[in-house]
Amino acid sequence: MINTVLMYSFLGIALLLIVAGLIRRAKRVVLWFAASLALCAATAAHFDAFWPMAMLGLGTLWMSLLGMNFIDTSWCFRLGMTLVAALLAFIVLWPTLDSMSSGKLRCPQWVEQHVKFRLVSGLDLRGGMRLVYTVDVDEAIKDKRDRYFEDMRVELSKVYGLYKGNERPSEDVYIKLRDIVEIDAPRRPANVLRLIVKPGSDPSKIDARFLQTFSGDMSTTRSGDQRTLTFTMKSRAESSIRERAVGQAREIILRRVDELGLREASVSTRDEDVIVEVPGEDQKAFDSIREIISQTARLEFKLLADDEDFFGPIAKKEKADALPEGLEFLEETPLVGLDEGGEPKAKKSTYVFIRMKPGETSQKALERLKEWVSTLPITSDREIGYQMMHDTDPDTQKEKEIGWRTYFLRSRAEVTGDMVRDAVSQPDQEQGGLGGWHVALTFSDQGGRVFDRITTVNIKRRFAIILDGRTESAPTIQSRIPGGHAQITMGSSDPEIQLRDSRKLELVLRSGALPAPISPSNEQRIGPTLGKDAIQLGMRGMAVGILSVLAFMIVYYKKAGLIADVAVALNVLMQLAILASFGASMTLPGLAGLALTVGMSVDANVLINERIREELREGKSPRAAVEIGYSRALTAIIDGHVTTLISGIVLAQYGTGPVKGFAVTLIVGVLASIFTGVVVSRVMFDGWVRGGLKRDQKLDLG
8 A cells, every 4th residue: 555655646747857957957957967867766655666766755855855946056965965865874774763762753664665774872881681601621632633544644654664755645555554554543531542553564663753742732652462552632722722713703703793783782701611602682583693693504525435335234134123213224326536548437326315304493403313324434534425305396396304315424524614815605607697696605725724624635526525524515525626616505596595594694604604513591671771870861961961062062052053953964864774774772872972073073063153253254155155164174174084084993993892883883973973973064154154044134143
């Protein structure tokens, strides 16, 4: 109904503008352009495109004002700019003003549905959500232990004369090493490595020089026959890893929170816990925040061990009634490299697929599969990867999760997320930018070199892309990939889901991977961090300060003071609208920044008024006095605002929490103050002296 009314209203406006263009030939082009904008706005209203309709409607108003014959075209242009800025700020802020005024400034439900911007009170004024995450520091210790596992394999290959060189040995060397030495890296305890020298091999080659290589963080014990060595992480090294893991988790979560635009959120640590306090009361927003914060974003590229048919013998031995419900063995024929003639070769292998039971969640199905896999004899240098499988409805193209499949992987990650320099969500070019989405990765110099080497020597082999332990895809390397660039395609076939997932993946990869997984341990709503009296006194102080300044301007400068007050009011409106569009939270420091920028805005008008007074005392006409007053005051206004802007930028760069909130408010206020002080007040002054002031009348500057 509202769309229909607006559509016909814009059509009526367009008709009036066309008629006006026929009558006023000098302004015909401008008026007819305004009419075309009105017609476009009517079309947008018909299709319920709110923001295109709003912007085109405001453009119609602006062009219509340019078609006026009042004062001159320049003044009409600036008047249109002022009105468009004021109306746009009001539209953005309307739902917020409704809630702030307890419904006194009623916002229609139709506008609330289309305008999603909200300015909410911060933790100190209103409270919000308190989330507590526990860092799995044992996983961080295990990662450190696994790096020693890889280093030991390299050193042992050299000790037993299987390899010479500085690069890591090939997989063939490691296969030979298994016949000599077995290295066990158990899941628990995570701080232990066991090295077992097999019969027929010489244990004396593992001498003091070898042990010295790993003595910094690990202590060593030998069995009586000298064939079993147990390496245990020292307590000092474990403590250092724990502290570093928690500290890094805090910094990364803080970066993610900042990139979400939650400038007032608080992130702190306590023992192995990271505490996140988020202002607001929007449950949907809290759900999205939880998902992004808790995503580890551990990105790994691992080669598949397709040469080994791990599940083939198991499929022959396992009895069907002993398998989990919905589990089945399937076959595929992947490429496993190039033969001696340079031609691709393939090998049949078996993988496992488990179908979700009716009413079962995908996570529960994965847990059932992992529980069964944990009973299988997997060596430490191999692991099982898991990928979610989907079934697509041919009519709606919507996807449905149906189960999980396995991949047999080499446990060592060839490329990791810390080698990624940047991540950007981009549309697929093959579909003209209208279909799927992917995340384009740019590697660091080291990552680019490693990726180049891996893709060169593993052509026609599958390379799994793993995020947070879940295999996103396992594409086949078709050729060498130089240049340090790669991309992750989204698993879904639904473009909307791909866009959502790619944006989230971009955010977490850019902010960095968590050093260890985190799990939610507590969640609760929290009240304002400031007491009721402190909040009331702060709000009262801000209100009294602003009103006192506005009252002083009217008393001291009369009509010129009233012009300054109107400019200040628009300044406040624009500041709040811009902050709402950022999704910012208003805290007490933010209110202090708002009050400070009000004073700066008034200060600009004081400079202008005093300059105009000086010109009037020298006998200049009102119009000349305004022209010269603004031109001479402009330099001082710009200087004062730029120095404050620099301070705000520095605070925003290095500050966090309330300090950053104050800085952001200050930066926005400075920019708005320049606009209102130089443009808005000038429009009103020019309208006064050139359109509303009689020849014998004087400017009333108090």
